[in-house]
Amino acid sequence: MVKLESPVIVLNFKTYSQAVGEKAVEMAKICEEVAAQGIDIVVAPQIPDIYRVASRVNIPVFSQHVDGAGAGSFTGHITAEALRGSGSAGSIINHSERRLNIADIDAAVQKAHESELITILCTNNVNTTAACAALSPDFVAIEPPQLIGSGIPVSKADPGIVTDSVKAVKQISPGVRVLCGAGISKGEDLKAAIELGSEGVLLASGIIKAKDPRAAMQDLIKLI
Amino acid sequence: MVKLESPVIVLNFKTYSQAVGEKAVEMAKICEEVAAQGIDIVVAPQIPDIYRVASRVNIPVFSQHVDGAGAGSFTGHITAEALRGSGSAGSIINHSERRLNIADIDAAVQKAHESELITILCTNNVNTTAACAALSPDFVAIEPPQLIGSGIPVSKADPGIVTDSVKAVKQISPGVRVLCGAGISKGEDLKAAIELGSEGVLLASGIIKAKDPRAAMQDLIKLI
Amino acid sequence: MVKLESPVIVLNFKTYSQAVGEKAVEMAKICEEVAAQGIDIVVAPQIPDIYRVASRVNIPVFSQHVDGAGAGSFTGHITAEALRGSGSAGSIINHSERRLNIADIDAAVQKAHESELITILCTNNVNTTAACAALSPDFVAIEPPQLIGSGIPVSKADPGIVTDSVKAVKQISPGVRVLCGAGISKGEDLKAAIELGSEGVLLASGIIKAKDPRAAMQDLIKLI
Amino acid sequence: MVKLESPVIVLNFKTYSQAVGEKAVEMAKICEEVAAQGIDIVVAPQIPDIYRVASRVNIPVFSQHVDGAGAGSFTGHITAEALRGSGSAGSIINHSERRLNIADIDAAVQKAHESELITILCTNNVNTTAACAALSPDFVAIEPPQLIGSGIPVSKADPGIVTDSVKAVKQISPGVRVLCGAGISKGEDLKAAIELGSEGVLLASGIIKAKDPRAAMQDLIKLI
Numbered sequence: 001m002v003k004l005e006s007p008v009i010v011l012n013f014k015t016y017s018q019a020v021g022e023k024a025v026e027m028a029k030i031c032e033e034v035a036a037q038g039i040d041i042v043v044a045p046q047i048p049d050i051y052r053v054a055s056r057v058n059i060p061v062f063s064q065h066v067d068g069a070g071a072g073s074f075t076g077h078i079t080a081e082a083l084r085g086s087g088s089a090g091s092i093i094n095h096s097e098r099r100l101n102i103a104d105i106d107a108a109v110q111k112a113h114e115s116e117l118i119t120i121l122c123t124n125n126v127n128t129t130a131a132c133a134a135l136s137p138d139f140v141a142i143e144p145p146q147l148i149g150s151g152i153p154v155s156k157a158d159p160g161i162v163t164d165s166v167k168a169v170k171q172i173s174p175g176v177r178v179l180c181g182a183g184i185s186k187g188e189d190l191k192a193a194i195e196l197g198s199e200g201v202l203l204a205s206g207i208i209k210a211k212d213p214r215a216a217m218q219d220l221i222k223l224i
Numbered sequence: 225m226v227k228l229e230s231p232v233i234v235l236n237f238k239t240y241s242q243a244v245g246e247k248a249v250e251m252a253k254i255c256e257e258v259a260a261q262g263i264d265i266v267v268a269p270q271i272p273d274i275y276r277v278a279s280r281v282n283i284p285v286f287s288q289h290v291d292g293a294g295a296g297s298f299t300g301h302i303t304a305e306a307l308r309g310s311g312s313a314g315s316i317i318n319h320s321e322r323r324l325n326i327a328d329i330d331a332a333v334q335k336a337h338e339s340e341l342i343t344i345l346c347t348n349n350v351n352t353t354a355a356c357a358a359l360s361p362d363f364v365a366i367e368p369p370q371l372i373g374s375g376i377p378v379s380k381a382d383p384g385i386v387t388d389s390v391k392a393v394k395q396i397s398p399g400v401r402v403l404c405g406a407g408i409s410k411g412e413d414l415k416a417a418i419e420l421g422s423e424g425v426l427l428a429s430g431i432i433k434a435k436d437p438r439a440a441m442q443d444l445i446k447l448i
Numbered sequence: 449m450v451k452l453e454s455p456v457i458v459l460n461f462k463t464y465s466q467a468v469g470e471k472a473v474e475m476a477k478i479c480e481e482v483a484a485q486g487i488d489i490v491v492a493p494q495i496p497d498i499y500r501v502a503s504r505v506n507i508p509v510f511s512q513h514v515d516g517a518g519a520g521s522f523t524g525h526i527t528a529e530a531l532r533g534s535g536s537a538g539s540i541i542n543h544s545e546r547r548l549n550i551a552d553i554d555a556a557v558q559k560a561h562e563s564e565l566i567t568i569l570c571t572n573n574v575n576t577t578a579a580c581a582a583l584s585p586d587f588v589a590i591e592p593p594q595l596i597g598s599g600i601p602v603s604k605a606d607p608g609i610v611t612d613s614v615k616a617v618k619q620i621s622p623g624v625r626v627l628c629g630a631g632i633s634k635g636e637d638l639k640a641a642i643e644l645g646s647e648g649v650l651l652a653s654g655i656i657k658a659k660d661p662r663a664a665m666q667d668l669i670k671l672i
Numbered sequence: 673m674v675k676l677e678s679p680v681i682v683l684n685f686k687t688y689s690q691a692v693g694e695k696a697v698e699m700a701k702i703c704e705e706v707a708a709q710g711i712d713i714v715v716a717p718q719i720p721d722i723y724r725v726a727s728r729v730n731i732p733v734f735s736q737h738v739d740g741a742g743a744g745s746f747t748g749h750i751t752a753e754a755l756r757g758s759g760s761a762g763s764i765i766n767h768s769e770r771r772l773n774i775a776d777i778d779a780a781v782q783k784a785h786e787s788e789l790i791t792i793l794c795t796n797n798v799n800t801t802a803a804c805a806a807l808s809p810d811f812v813a814i815e816p817p818q819l820i821g822s823g824i825p826v827s828k829a830d831p832g833i834v835t836d837s838v839k840a841v842k843q844i845s846p847g848v849r850v851l852c853g854a855g856i857s858k859g860e861d862l863k864a865a866i867e868l869g870s871e872g873v874l875l876a877s878g879i880i881k882a883k884d885p886r887a888a889m890q891d892l893i894k895l896i
Contacts, residue, residue, distance in 0.1 A: 017743035021757030047750060048735075048758035051723040063720075065748030071689035073821055073877075076737030076770030078719060085693030086720035098748030099325035102318065106351045124327045127359055131326060134354035134396060149745055172358060172396055205745075241519035245533030271526060272511075272534035275499040287496075289524030295465035297597055297653075300513030300546030302495060309469030310496035322524030373521055429521075547773035550766065554799045572775045578806035579774060582844060583799055620806060620844055 001116050002060045002089045007190060007224055008179065008200030010042040010120065010141070011217075012064060012092065013049075016208045024049040027213060028057045034217045035059050039224070040200075041217070044092055047078060054087025063091040065098045066117070068107025080108075080115035090118030092202075093137065096145045102131075109137050120179065120202065126161060130168040133176045140169060140178055141202040147182035149205050154182040155192035166197035185210075187222040194224065225340050226284045226313045231414060231448055232403065232424030234266040234344065234365070235441075236288060236316065237273075240432045248273040251437060252281045258441045259283050263448070264424075265441070268316055271302060278311025287315040289322050290341070292331025304332075304339035314342030316426075317361065320369045326355075333361050344403065344426065350385060354392040357400045364393060364402055365426040371406035373429050378406040379416035390421035409434075411446040418448065449564050450508045450537045455638060455672055456627065456648030458490040458568065458589070459665075460512060460540065461497075464656045472497040475661060476505045482665045483507050487672070488648075489665075492540055495526060502535025511539035513546045514565070516555025528556075528563035538566030540650075541585065544593045550579075557585050568627065568650065574609060578616040581624045588617060588626055589650040595630035597653050602630040603640035614645035633658075635670040642672065673788050674732045674761045679862060679896055680851065680872030682714045682792065682813070683889075684736060684764065685721075688880045696721040699885060700729045706889045707731050711896070712872075713889075716764055719750060726759025735763040737770050738789070740779025752780075752787035762790030764874075765809065768817045774803075781809050792851065792874065798833060802840040805848045812841060812850055813874040819854035821877050826854040827864035838869035857882075859894040866896065 011031060013019040019027040024045040035041040044062040045053045054061040069077035083091060093108050094100050100108065105121065112119045121137035123129040124145050132140050142165040147154050155162060162180045169176050180198045184190065185206025193201050203220075210216035235255060237243040243251040248269040259265040268286040269277045278285040293301040307315060317332050318324050324332065329345065336343045345361035347353040348369050356364050366389040371378050379386060386404045393400050404422045408414065409430025417425050427444075434440035459479060461467040467475040472493040483489040492510040493501045502509040517525035531539060541556050542548050548556065553569065560567045569585035571577040572593050580588050590613040595602050603610060610628045617624050628646045632638065633654025641649050651668075658664035683703060685691040691699040696717040707713040716734040717725045726733040741749035755763060765780050766772050772780065777793065784791045793809035795801040796817050804812050814837040819826050827834060834852045841848050852870045856862065857878025865873050875892075882888035 012747055015741055015743050015746045015749055015751045015754070017753070020743070020751070020754050046754040047719050047748075048722055048754040048760070050720055052758065069687055071687050071692070074687040074769055075684060075764070075767040075876075076719075076735075077687055079687045079692070081689070082687070082692050082718040082720040086724065088720070092747065094326065095747040096327070097746055099327060101323035102326045102329060102352050102355060103320070103323060103348045105326060106349065106355070125330065127330045128326050130358035130396075131330070131355040134358055134392075135351055168358075172354075204747075236523055239517055239519050239522040239525055239527045239530070241529070244519070244527070244530050270530040271495050271524075272498055272530040272536070274496055276534065293463055295463050295468070298463040298545055299460055299540065299543040299652075300495075301463055303463045303468070305465070306463070306468050306494040306496040310500065312496070316523065319523040321522055428523075542774065544775070547775060549771035550774045550777060550800050550803060551768070551771060551796045553774060554797065554803070573778065575778045575807055576774050578844075579778070579803040582802035582806055582840075616806075620802075 001118055004040045006199035007194050008040050008042065009220065010044060010062065010179065010202045011207055012202060012204040013043065013045045013208060014204050015046060018208050020046060021049060024053050025056050027208065028053045030214045031217060032057045032059045034214065034221065039221050050083065050088050051086040060089035061087055063088045064095065066091040066093060066108050066112055068104045068111055070111060080111040080117055084115040084117060088117060090120065092120045092122060095122045096124060096143060096148060106135050109135050126164045126168055129165040130172055133169040133173040136173055137176060140176055141181050142178065143181035143202065150183045151185065152183045153189040154180050155189050155196060157183065159196055162193065162196040162198055185216065187219050190220055191223040225342055228264045230423035231418050232264050232266065233444065234268060234286065234403065234424065234426045235431055236426060236428040237267065237269045237432060238428050239270060242432050244270060245273060248277050249280050251432065252277045254438045255441060256281045256283045258438065258445065263445050274307065274312050275310040284313035285311055287312045288319065290315040290317060290332050290336055292328045292335055294335060304335040304341055308339040308341060312341060314344065316344045316346060319346045320348060320367060320372060330359050333359050350388045350392055353389040354396055357393040357397040360397055361400060364400055365405050366402065367405035367426065374407045375409065376407045377413040378404050379413050379420060381407065383420055386417065386420040386422055409440065411443050414444055415447040449566055452488045454647040455642050456488050456490065457668065458492060458510065458627065458650045459655055460650060460652040461491065461493045461656060462652050463494060466656050468494055469497060472501050473504050475656065476501045478662045479665065480505045480507045482662065482669065487669050498531065498536050499534040508537035509535055511536045512543065514539040514541060514556050514560055516552045516559055518559060528559040528565055532563040532565060536565060538568065541567055541569045543570045544572060544591060544596060554583050557583050574612045574616055577613040578620055581617040581621040584621055585624060588624055589629050590626065591629035591650065598631045599633065600631045601637040602628050603637050603644060605631065607644055610641065610644040610646055633664065635667050638668055639671040673790055676712045678871040679866050680712050680714065681892065682716060682734065682851065682872065682874045683879055684874060684876040685715065685717045685880060686876050687718060690880050692718060693721060696725050697728050699880065700725045702886045703889060704729045704731045706886065706893065711893050722755065722760050723758040732761035733759055735760050736767065738763040738765060738780050738784055740776045740783055742783060752783040752789055756787040756789060760789060762792065764792045764794060767794045768796060768815060768820060778807050781807050798836045798840055801837040802844055805841040805845040808845055809848060812848055813853050814850065815853040815874065822855045823857065824855045825861040826852050827861050827868060829855065831868055834865065834868040834870055857888065857892065859891050862892055863895040
């Protein structure tokens with residue numbers, strides 16, 4: 001598996017029109033250039049774009065989702081095996097825009113690890129962060145849903161949710177690393193996220209929808 | 225809230241034709257008679273039957289499901305407030321036949337507790353048991369899905385899943401009590417469940433579909 | 449089955465705090481009194497409240513949801529049989545706040561009819577109205593989701609969706625009756641709904657959250 | 673859009689281990705060779721494999737699933753736009769292993785058509801076939817779930833479901849073409865499917881899991 005050094009930046013392309021198809025490759029190339037300054041940047045394009053992006057850049061490409069299904073009669077499910085074969089190095093799981101039931105989250109984490117995918121399990125509050133830590137993903141990413149896409153950084157709006165998440169995770173499953181997300185876009189936000197005890201950020205619109213995504217990414221890392 | 229003493233027996237009526245409508249009341253009355261011998265028996269009829277059953281027996285009546293929704297625009301959702309008002313003393317949550325995503329499980333547990341409902345959170349393996357314990361329900365009920373309705377008791381087929389669940393729960397959230405389920409029907413099964421460290425059982429077909437449910441329930445408690 | 453004469457008024461209590469438990473009975477009694485003026489008013493309280501409401505009023509009580517499950521291992525599912533036994537005369541199906549996949553909608557309509565429940569199948573546009581008409585419910589209720597709870601009546605905001613729905617239904621399944629909903633609250637709205645070819649309305653907040661629900665209901669029927 | 677001539681053969685790779693990653697390309701190449709005899713064969717690999725497969729064969733590559741989501745905050749959703757960009761010529765929608773609610777089916781068909789994807793909408797009985805025809809996909813594919821993967825062809829086990837589906841579709845939406853599936857694997861099955869009025873078949877395990885998929889595909893088309 002790829003080794004990701006703190007601070008980790010995970011850029012979720014969602015289904016934004018600014019980063020689909022060939023534009024997904026371009027966005028990933030921008031990230032690759034910024035990452036060359038010595039910081040781990042992960043890109044998560046739409047699933048049909050993973051193969052294309054992964055064959056064109058040398059930074060880790062993650063999926064936005066993976067199911068718990070293995071080989072068999074599971075039409076339309078996203079398997080860890082297929083993701084791995086398409087060049088994915090990991091996957092986001094249970095994003096608030098693509099939630100799973102808890103048995104499926106557990107299965108998805110297991111299957112992903114069998115295929116040597118790094119797992120980022122998204123959570124919405126301290127309780128579910130604690131619960132998800134018990135499933136032993138590589139990362140949990142705490143994102144209060146009301147702040148997603150808001151432009152108000154979680155590190156400012158609700159710093160306690162980050163510190164309490166870090167604390168809860170360390171008690172239950174100390175090997176699990178914590179990311180935080182929602183409203184993150186500036187260097188100050190990333191710096192605050194690290195100071196609160198997280199090891200990086202999960203972000204999307206703040207970079208993807210920026211007029212100049214390269215400048216936005218550059219701003220994000222300026223204080224670290 | 226009702227205080228349930230170990231061993232606790234929770235009888236899930238599912239949607240069995242043997243225990244719907246007036247037959248649900250009859251099944252609950254059988255349980256009430258057996259419970260009079262000094263054992264806590266909880267009945268979980270179909271949701272539309274709760275009010276009728278709860279107004280006719282004096283043992284705790286639980287719901288088979290509760291949603292995380294509160295008051296508002298949530299047509300068709302099952303709220304804790306309405307359950308409480310209909311005479312429910314608690315609710316099963318996340319049964320393998322009615323799974324929820326993890327954010328909704330957390331919300332359902334919170335809302336249920338606000339309405340003073342006892343919560344039984346169902347899980348399918350040790351991992352998800354640990355995760356669910358972190359959500360602080362009153363009980364977790366570990367039920368390997370492949371054994372549900374099989375007639376093969378979990379306490380015999382997979383005793384390790386029960387002891388490991390008990391151990392995981394005690395580490396994460398010592399106040400949470402453990403039930404076990406799947407394939408339970410006889411006195412030996414309940415005895416084994418207790419010896420493995422659980423505080424009771426969740427069962428269904430073994431009693432409901434028995435030729436003589438009263439005799440089956442009597443058999444279940446004979447060794448305790 | 450109950451015979452409902454046009455115009456039909458269906459009042460969805462959703463999970464509003466103004467109409468749960470004993471307050472659901474009170475709201476239903478208000479409807480019963482207004483209905484005594486010679487108009488068919490159906491009430492749809494929360495599912496746990498159906499038995500209580502149905503045993504206290506003489507107007508039709510509908511469920512807000514029914515599943516396609518029959519008798520068996522379907523914990524937490526809402527069966528037509530249990531609804532019928534609890535005094536329900538019908539059910540809303542596939543409300544935009546409680547959507548079902550199409551195979552389950554079909555099963556729910558079938559099961560409901562086997563239990564002699566009247567079915568109201570909710571749809572969101574002309575296409576899905578046409579599709580749902582093919583499943584032969586008693587009623588389809590067209591409700592553009594963006595207008596639900598808006599206070600802007602569909603009959604004014606988008607009259608074409610009502611007339612086109614009526615036309616589509618008549619072509620595919622002429623026996624199916626059309627209701628319309630979303631933003632309905634005043635006498636003018638009901639009158640317009642009828643003039644557009646529908647046979648009644650499905651409404652909620654406009655009455656339930658009114659300061660004086662009786663006056664609001666009285667206003668609703670004043671022009672017919 | 674690609675023009676597909678009857679009889680159309682759609683090979684669903686599901687998540688079978690025999691047809692993932694580079695093996696998906698090999699399976700598609702086998703289909704391409706057989707198709708060169710003058711028959712339209714469509715392949716539907718796992719979504720992460722579409723780009724790789726589509727860039728290596730000249731037969732139509734379909735997705736196994738598409739969501740109704742467009743551009744925006746829809747992490748993990750499969751958009752028609754991304755599928756189109758990855759080389760997809762169409763998509764299966766609402767397979768029994770990946771069902772959608774009816775509003776989402778409608779949105780998925782619309783979005784797919786906007787991206788010039790051919791749509792195959794799966795249904796489970798005559799009722800839902802009629803309903804889905806009203807949503808104007810290019811094809812409906814009727815597959816009784818109990819026969820999927822059974823080896824018992826629908827054309828033999830339940831020919832009436834095919835003829836009744838064809839009849840229902842012609843009444844509601846005559847431009848919609850009918851495929852049938854479930855248990856199809858031999859030349860006799862395809863011939864029967866055509867004679868019953870369908871324009872082709874949707875199949876999976878009969879070819880993918882055959883010892884010699886090329887021979888199996890050759891057998892399938894031998895009578896047409």
